Amino acid sequence: MKPIYIVSTLMLLLLCLACDPIEDQSLREKYIDNAGEPISQAELQKAISVTQPFENKDGVVEGDQYVVIKNNRPDIGGTWHLRWGAGEKTFGTDNDTVIYDANGVYEIYYVGISANKIIKTDPITITVTNVFDEWAGLLTGAKDKSDKTAQKTWKFREVSWGSVCNMGAHGGWKYTSAGYTPESNFAWWASRTLAQVENQTMIFKFDGNKFITYNADGTKKDEGAFSFNHDTPEEGVLGELSTTVPTIGGQYDEIGQKMGTNTFWILTLTDEYMTIYHPLKYSGGVDWADYGWYAYFEAVE
Numbered sequence: 001m002k003p004i005y006i007v008s009t010l011m012l013l014l015l016c017l018a019c020d021p022i023e024d025q026s027l028r029e030k031y032i033d034n035a036g037e038p039i040s041q042a043e044l045q046k047a048i049s050v051t052q053p054f055e056n057k058d059g060v061v062e063g064d065q066y067v068v069i070k071n072n073r074p075d076i077g078g079t080w081h082l083r084w085g086a087g088e089k090t091f092g093t094d095n096d097t098v099i100y101d102a103n104g105v106y107e108i109y110y111v112g113i114s115a116n117k118i119i120k121t122d123p124i125t126i127t128v129t130n131v132f133d134e135w136a137g138l139l140t141g142a143k144d145k146s147d148k149t150a151q152k153t154w155k156f157r158e159v160s161w162g163s164v165c166n167m168g169a170h171g172g173w174k175y176t177s178a179g180y181t182p183e184s185n186f187a188w189w190a191s192r193t194l195a196q197v198e199n200q201t202m203i204f205k206f207d208g209n210k211f212i213t214y215n216a217d218g219t220k221k222d223e224g225a226f227s228f229n230h231d232t233p234e235e236g237v238l239g240e241l242s243t244t245v246p247t248i249g250g251q252y253d254e255i256g257q258k259m260g261t262n263t264f265w266i267l268t269l270t271d272e273y274m275t276i277y278h279p280l281k282y283s284g285g286v287d288w289a290d291y292g293w294y295a296y297f298e299a300v301e
Contacts, residue, residue, distance in 0.1 A: 038115035039076060045121045047073040048110045056130045059146045063130025065100040069093075071110060076119075078112030083123070100128045135228055135239070138269055140206040150206040156249065157273060157298035158194045159183045165249045165295040166191035170279065171287030173267050174236045182236070182267035182275040188291060192252055200248035201300065211243050222246065222259075228266070233282065238266045241276060253278055253293040264295075272299050 039047075049070045056063035069080050071094040080091040082098065084106045091098070100106065107123035132145045142150035156164035160183070168186035180186075198216035204226060205212070211226040224244035231240050241264045246257035255278045263282075268275035278293040279285055285292075 038117035039073070039112070039119060041119055041121065044073070044076065044110065044112055044114070044119050047071060047076065048121060050108050050124045050126065052126065054130075059148050061132070061145050063145075064126075065103075065128050065131045067098045067100065067108070067126060067128075068096075069098060069108060069110075070095045071112075073112075076112040076114050078110055078119075081109050081111060083107040083109075101131060103128050103131045103133070135230075135269065136206060138271055139204040139226070139228070139274075142206040148207045151203050153201050153203050153300040154248075154274065154297045155199060155201045155300050156194055156197055157296040159296050161185045162193055163187055163191040163294075163296070164194050164197055165252055165293065167254055167291055168294050169288050170281075170285045170290040170292055171234065171236075173277075174234070174287065176236075182277075182294075183296060186294065190252055190254060192249070197249055197252070202248045202297075211245065213245060213248050221248075224259075233265070234285070236267065237277075238269055240264065241266050247276075247295065249295055253295075255280055255293050273297070 049068075049072070051068045051070075052064045052066065053068055054060075054062045054064065054066050069091070071078070071080075074094045078092075080093065080096070082089045082091070084104055105125060105127050107125055109123040110121045112119050130145070132142075136142055137144075139152060140150050141152035158164050163185070166187035167190040168188050172180050172184060172186040173182040174180075200214065200216050200221075202211065202213045204210075209225050209227060210223065212223045213221040215221050222245035226244075227242045229240050230238070232238070233240075243262050243264075245259055246253075246262060247264075250257035250262075257278075262278070264276040264278050266274070267277055274297045276295050276297075278295075280290050280292050
């Protein structure tokens with residue numbers, strides 16, 4: 001077997017030598033040795049453009065979430081960088097249209113290579129305001145920004161242990177490892193059943209963010225407006241819902257509701273269900289010691 005081993009080794013050496021690439025000196029001279037002077041940052045910045053071609057119009061889906069990026073010097077290859085907060089995406093293209101899927105403030109810059117030197121432009125800041133927020137659809141039933149007639153009716157939902165609203169312990173919803181959910185029994189007092197509150201309803205309208213409440217007999221009670229955000233002041237809080245008039249069942253809320261701004265924490269929000277909490281303390285609340293008002297709702301089919 002020894003002669004076979006020697007022959008195999010020699011063949012392997014010959015193959016390696018045969019595959020050794022020969023450097024193309026003409027390419028080296030053109031692109032490295034004689035590449036010339038690199039473009040300046042100022043010149044590169046003049047060569048790129050970032051535009052938002054659609055203005056925001058009422059009832060129109062297209063708006064400032066459409067951003068056109070263009071490099072007018074295709075001889076300067078490189079990549080676009082789209083940055084927001086701690087996130088970043090890159091695009092290796094000269095021209096493209098980026099469609100943002102969330103409102104916010106973003107930065108865009110271009111990194112190119114010129115004469116073997118990396119050139120980076122200053123970031124361009126853009127603001128996106130036109131994106132349709134998913135929560136608007138959950139609350140009002142709207143399918144997109146043009147769905148101006150959309151509205152959705154909500155009523156009380158009786159949870160498994162029998163309450164539709166109650167005064168209860170702060171923060172209990174956080175303890176999922178112990179089996180708690182926002183609809184668990186945290187009630188300390190003032191728990192109401194569906195029979196006690198009767199069939200009160202409230203409507204969220206997409207057009208103008210209108211908020212209307214109705215008595216159990218169907219007569220209008222109050223009309224105002226609503227808004228929401230995605231702030232998370234505590235663990236397990238999805239965001240905040242604000243209304244300028246009391247919600248249905250507000251008369252049972254011992255934190256107190258008024259004609260003005262009432263801000264609730266959203267603990268559950270789906271196409272069918274919503275759970276809100278009106279905290280005694282918006283900051284510094286102590287779990288199981290402080291309290292607030294819980295209310296459970298469901299969409300009317």
